[in-house]
Amino acid sequence: MSSPIPSLFLYDHPASSYAQKVRMALRLKNLPFTKETPQNLGLGEPNASFESANLRMEVPALIIDSDFKIFDSSVIVQYLEDAFPDAPSLLPKDPRERAVARMIEEMCDTAYEAINWALGEVFWFGRAEGKEAERINAAAADQTKQIHEWLTPHLGSKDFFNGDAPGLADICVAPVFHRSVLRGLGPAKDSALDRWHTRMGEVPAIAETWREMEGGVQGMSNAGPGFWAPHSGRRREYRDHRLEFLMKNGAGWIVNKGLEDDNVRFGRFPRVN
The missing domain is CATH 1.20.1050.10 (Glutathione S-transferase Yfyf (Class Pi); Chain A, domain 2)
Incomplete structure (x- = not known):
């Protein structure tokens, strides 16, 4: 007899490639879930519940039974594979x-x-x-x-x-x-x-x-x-691979300009002035 499925709540954004991966995994494994896009995502404003699920304040983050919280799409998908072996597997056997x-x-x-x-x-x-x-x-x-x-x-x-x-x-x-x-x-x-x-x-x-x-x-x-204006307060997150693409293609100046305009960010932690 299989174990009951716990409640699954996903901090999500519809356009995020990483969040899409997790939603596809949940649906292919027939796991019911609820989801929400964190309010003012990318604005750096306080959101205690979201931050408790992911210190980086990035989507996706998954909350299981209201108390177990994990983030990073690869970690989440691997958890789903480990936690729900009776659901269709997403990995080949070989x-x-x-x-x-x-x-x-x-x-x-x-x-x-x-x-x-x-x-x-x-x-x-x-x-x-x-x-x-x-x-x-x-x-x-x-x-x-x-x-x-x-x-x-x-x-x-x-x-x-x-x-x-x-x-x-x-x-x-x-x-x-x-x-x-x-x-x-x-x-x-x-x-x-x-x-x-x-x-x-x-x-x-x-x-x-x-x-x-x-x-x-x-x-x-x-x-x-106004949503995209340089001084809208919206800060795009530059992860390492995103920075690499810009740097190797001669667009490092975009990063410097973004720092000057204060509309880029690097993870959860504030940069030191």
Whole structure:
């Protein structure tokens, strides 16, 4: 007899690639959950409940039975695998295939996510214009293509990276890949990755999550220019892989300008003046 499922509450944002990964995992494992986007996320304002779940004040963070709190999408998904063995597994049984899935997760959570983040800095926040924006966009397009070329042989002739059904690798690729498609940086039509993307969109757990993401992006679009203004108080978080993309592509000046304007941040802790 299986154990009862505890209450699962997710601090979430519909457009976050990391939060999307967790929502896909919960849905593929048929685990009921509730979710909420922390009020004023990114503004650095006090939120004791959110901070108690994640000192970094980042999404996603998962609260189990109101008292056990964990954060980081990879930690959360691994917890779900360990805690709910009777639910559909997201990992293949073969150790080599598991290693490949985790390697894909690492690549998507760092290098791939950073590309989409940088494009958001240009498109949403207008941190670069003219030739500088063109250079960043060109670098993003080239590096996205390289990642797609790296992913293709790992997919091979399978329906999903995980085999016959979506698994860990699929839910790590899906959020960042779908964002690329929406930005016109998808793969060639009828390529293996293009067909995989179509199949993923036919999986209810994935389709629901993508709809939430698209709705969240539309909501940000509808927020008006004041939402994105340099002095709106909204601070974008620059993690290490995001910084790396900007630095290696000659956009370190964006970081310095953001520090001057006080509209970038580095994790939960305040920087020292």
